[in-house]
Amino acid sequence: MDRRLEQLKQEYSQVPIPEELDFVVREALNQTRRRKPVFRKYMAGVGAAAIVLVAGINMSPALAQPLSEVPVVGSIVKVLTFREYKIDNGTTQANIQVPAITNLENKTLEQTLNNKYLEESKKLYDDFIVEMNELKQKGGGHMGVDSGYVVKTDTDRILAVGRYVVNTVGSSSTTFKYDTIDKENQVLLTLPGLFRDDQYINLISETIKEQMREQMKADPQKIYWVEGTGNEMPESNFKAIAPDQSFYINKDGKLVIVFDKYEVAPGYMGVVEFTILTSALADVLVSNEYIK
Amino acid sequence: MGMKNNRAMLEQFIVDYKENIYRLAYSYVHNKADALDIVQESIYKAMKTKSSLQDPGAMKSWFYRIVVHTALDLLRKQKKVQPMEEEQLHAFMYQSEDAYADVDIQQTLEQLPEKYRAVLVLRFFEDLTFEEVADVLRENINTVKTRLYQALKLLRIQMESTAPERRRENGSTS
Numbered sequence: 512m513d514r515r516l517e518q519l520k521q522e523y524s525q526v527p528i529p530e531e532l533d534f535v536v537r538e539a540l541n542q543t544r545r546r547k548p549v550f551r552k553y554m555a556g557v558g559a560a561a562i563v564l565v566a567g568i569n570m571s572p573a574l575a576q577p578l579s580e581v582p583v584v585g586s587i588v589k590v591l592t593f594r595e596y597k598i599d600n601g602t603t604q605a606n607i608q609v610p611a612i613t614n615l616e617n618k619t620l621e622q623t624l625n626n627k628y629l630e631e632s633k634k635l636y637d638d639f640i641v642e643m644n645e646l647k648q649k650g651g652g653h654m655g656v657d658s659g660y661v662v663k664t665d666t667d668r669i670l671a672v673g674r675y676v677v678n679t680v681g682s683s684s685t686t687f688k689y690d691t692i693d694k695e696n697q698v699l700l701t702l703p704g705l706f707r708d709d710q711y712i713n714l715i716s717e718t719i720k721e722q723m724r725e726q727m728k729a730d731p732q733k734i735y736w737v738e739g740t741g742n743e744m745p746e747s748n749f750k751a752i753a754p755d756q757s758f759y760i761n762k763d764g765k766l767v768i769v770f771d772k773y774e775v776a777p778g779y780m781g782v783v784e785f786t787i788l789t790s791a792l793a794d795v796l797v798s799n800e801y802i803k
Numbered sequence: 804m805g806m807k808n809n810r811a812m813l814e815q816f817i818v819d820y821k822e823n824i825y826r827l828a829y830s831y832v833h834n835k836a837d838a839l840d841i842v843q844e845s846i847y848k849a850m851k852t853k854s855s856l857q858d859p860g861a862m863k864s865w866f867y868r869i870v871v872h873t874a875l876d877l878l879r880k881q882k883k884v885q886p887m888e889e890e891q892l893h894a895f896m897y898q899s900e901d902a903y904a905d906v907d908i909q910q911t912l913e914q915l916p917e918k919y920r921a922v923l924v925l926r927f928f929e930d931l932t933f934e935e936v937a938d939v940l941r942e943n944i945n946t947v948k949t950r951l952y953q954a955l956k957l958l959r960i961q962m963e964s965t966a967p968e969r970r971r972e973n974g975s976t977s
Contacts, residue, residue: 515958516927519912523928526826529835532842536821539843540814543850684843734876744872746855747848773847777876778840 530652534642538678587614588694590662590672593625596636598643602651605639607632608659610672617697624690624699628674632658635676655679663689664762669801670694671759673769675782685772687782689759693801702758705766705802706795709754714795715768716751719785723749723775735776735783749775764803765789813853816862817846823929824870830924831874833913841877845870864931864938871921871939878917911958919954922947 593611598604609632615621639656646652657677664671671691678684691700705711723735736747757769766787770776776783789802796802817824821842828841848869856865912920918940925936926947936951937944 516955519958520928522912523826523830523924526829528822528825529839531839532821532825535839535843536817536846539846540817540850543847684847732880734879744848744852744869746852747869773844777873777880778844779877779880 530650531654533649534646534652534654538642538684542678542684588670588692589613590660590670593629594632596632598639602653603643603646604655604657605636605643606655606657606659607636610660610674612670612672612692615692615694615697620692620697620699624692631674653679663759663767664691666762668693668695669760669762669764671761673759684778685782687757687769687771689757689769691759700760700801702755705797706792707797708795711792711795712751712754714791715756715766715787716749718787718791719752719768720749722785733776734780737775760801761786764801766792766802809853809856809859810850812859813849813856813862813866816866817849820863820866824866827867827870827924827929828874830920830928831871831878831917837877841870841873845873848873861935861938864935867925867929867931867935868939868941875917915954915957919950919957922951923954923958926951 590610590612592608594609596605596607596609599606609628611625611628612621635656635658639654642654646654656679658675660672660674662671663673669691671689673687673689675685675687692698693700702711703709720737720739723737724739726733727735727737727740736742736744736749738745738748742748752768757771759767759769761767766789768785768787770783772778772781774783789796789799792802824845825838825842828845829835829838832838832841845866849866852869856862912923915923921940922936925931925939926933931939933944933947937947940947942950
């Protein structure tokens, strides 16, 4: 081989490997390994309780009526920071805020949600401690976790709380989880519960694909993995939302579908949201109670 | 090949090749933070789409392809990718020997337009076969060979054994 090429090769192979690489790789593998089961476990518990309630309201206007005549309840339901975990020793930082919902009359729902918030935060904290100690043994390095919540919607009717986790190990990953609560009827809304049947999955997915393509056309800096845009890796294209895809209802009563970082777009796009036009959903909505 | 087996193999591959994956990413972005981001994102993507990998023997080129595309996505965002313009090519081809000698070699590799650098890195630095390089870049083998030859020409590297035969017909570089 030519001497110059040999030299180039050597320089290439001497690019220093950062100490964070091990952790980035392990963290990425861990996340793809545990993401689904954890999610499922929580949803199974919360979902089961919520589906019963949502079904009750959807199917029986008579049942919904008296409940919605208690207007005071909705306005006092609040979200506050229940607990904070903090670690800061320069290179490793954790900042975990645990939200709690208060003044829901439906105490079962309130407790289910708050327990979930606390458990998930506790697990995040414990995992972080384990990883921090491993990193120390390996000679140190930077890592951090930042978790908290945002109140996305707080109207007389709807309370939408989003909880995020940002993992920083060299680079970062972000996940967002939403809970949307009907304050009047005191129920947790689920995506399937808003619709008559499964058709919503396809309908929403196609609307989103259309929006992705339009956004990419309008702004060349935006990239989504979607068919019809020349993505050279068609296998990574977005195909359909999950039946229980992350969502919330915004203050205008519009359905917003949320994707985690990396779910449908390159990392730099971050967490992405799509607001779905209500007219596109008209045929499949159970009612216009929440989505207008 | 069961799904579980596939996952285990993929995880093993990622762990074994993590430094190569990092270097490949680095060759596109030239900074640690972005390179790590590409590594992480590539792993997510690979795990998500692993069912599309029909032939486990092609895992390396399949994964490298993900890395290359993730890197290009990022560069596109940062607008560092310049399309290969004629004048740029000219600048490379007709640099005088004297001017050339002053340029740091690594710098020159970085300055090499992406499509030429990619074949060089994959074929010589990552030791992929021509078939694998073609698979990574989704080009046919002849295109890859031509590009590699052009890359070497741009870098004014004389290859005695590896250069395609066409070299002579196209004339020498000096």
